Amino acid sequence: MAVLNKVLLIGNLGSDPEIRTLPSGAKVANFSIATTETYTDRSGQKQDQTEWHRIELWEGLANVAEQYLKKGDSVYIEGRIRSEKWTDQNGQEKTGIRIRGQAMQMLGGAASRQGGAPSGTQQQPASPGQYQERTQRNDQVSQPPVMDEDDLPF
Numbered sequence: 001m002a003v004l005n006k007v008l009l010i011g012n013l014g015s016d017p018e019i020r021t022l023p024s025g026a027k028v029a030n031f032s033i034a035t036t037e038t039y040t041d042r043s044g045q046k047q048d049q050t051e052w053h054r055i056e057l058w059e060g061l062a063n064v065a066e067q068y069l070k071k072g073d074s075v076y077i078e079g080r081i082r083s084e085k086w087t088d089q090n091g092q093e094k095t096g097i098r099i100r101g102q103a104m105q106m107l108g109g110a111a112s113r114q115g116g117a118p119s120g121t122q123q124q125p126a127s128p129g130q131y132q133e134r135t136q137r138n139d140q141v142s143q144p145p146v147m148d149e150d151d152l153p154f
Contacts, residue, residue: 005080007099009053010107011035013073017057017065029062031055033075055079057101064104074107 011033018030036050055077057065069075079101088094 007077007079007081009033009035009077009099011053011075011077013069013071013075014052015071017062017069019062019066027059027062027066029055029057029065029069031065031069033077053077054096054098055101056082056098057104061101061104068106076105076107077101078103 014032014034016031019027020030021027032052032054034050034052036048038046038048041047077099079099082098082100083095084098085093085095
């Protein structure tokens, strides 16, 4: 059975990335991007429909986000969908969707202001402003973990 979990988004950051360093030393960046679809309704009026997507970047991509991404920047994100469950302050169980980014390309903003690739990161740009998750050992694009049926959220 073939399996594919891949998301491609182009949108604008709704706020500066929130950066956290975990006790293990791993760095994670969280932010939301907006994608807007424009269409004409039945009465001939143009309508905009905006969707907000929660993005999570780890390690080297989190470093790039911390240094170069700002509210309003356009960004291309390639990643996979992760569902999550949590209990809010009122004890209500909530569910949501997060995109775990595996590749990112800055489409304006910081990338164009800085001339492309930042220095001092573990990322190697595929083109100016484009970054992918890499392993530290062999500089290969990291592969998603193999999941068995017990790991599926449904």
